[in-house]
Amino acid sequence: MKQVFLCLLFLFFTSATALAQATSASRPTSEQxxxxxxxEVRQLRTTLQRINTTMYKGQVLLERFRLQQEQVARTxxxxxxxxxxxxxxxxxxxxxxxxxxxxxxxVEKGEKHPSELGSVKAELESLKEREPRLVAREIxxxxxxxxxxxxxxxxxxxxxxxxxxxxxxxx
Numbered sequence: 001m002k003q004v005f006l007c008l009l010f011l012f013f014t015s016a017t018a019l020a021q022a023t024s025a026s027r028p029t030s031e032q033x034x035x036x037x038x039x040e041v042r043q044l045r046t047t048l049q050r051i052n053t054t055m056y057k058g059q060v061l062l063e064r065f066r067l068q069q070e071q072v073a074r075t076x077x078x079x080x081x082x083x084x085x086x087x088x089x090x091x092x093x094x095x096x097x098x099x100x101x102x103x104x105x106x107v108e109k110g111e112k113h114p115s116e117l118g119s120v121k122a123e124l125e126s127l128k129e130r131e132p133r134l135v136a137r138e139i140x141x142x143x144x145x146x147x148x149x150x151x152x153x154x155x156x157x158x159x160x161x162x163x164x165x166x167x168x169x170x171x
Contacts, residue, residue, distance in 0.1 A: 065155045072148045079141040086134045096124040
């Protein structure tokens with residue numbers, strides 16, 4: 001019986017020692033867990049700050065993209081209008097050249113008054129003076145449109161880069 005009692009006493013002390021060691025071992029584990037938790041919270045804060053910054057940049061870029069789209073559309077309309085006006089002027093010049101020929105023939109025959117010839121020539125001259133300005137404007141608008149489209153493409157590339165940055169699984 002003494003032997004059983006001694007065995008039980010021995011087991012009790014070894015289990016108490018093991019329990020004490022487990023308790024003392026769990027404290028560093030709790031401290032380690034706490035440190036890991038703090039580290040994770042800091043990482044989350046950093047990630048959240050990065051996402052907020054990226055979202056702000058995205059909103060700014062998106063607004064700039066919209067404005068640039070409007071600018072491209074406006075410049076394209078102006079270019080189309082300039083080209084249409086230029087076509088109208090060339091058609092009017094052709095029509096006036098035909099009219100000039102008819103009026104000159106009429107003046108030679110005595111059917112038309114020479115003042116009509118002067119007014120047709122003045123109108124034709126006015127169109128000829130206006131044409132180079134419109135050609136220059138068309139060229140300028142075509143160049144402007146190309147630049148505006150390049151800016152739009154650059155903004156689109158930057159938006160795509162931000163989208164990739166926000167894609168899950170990307171650093």
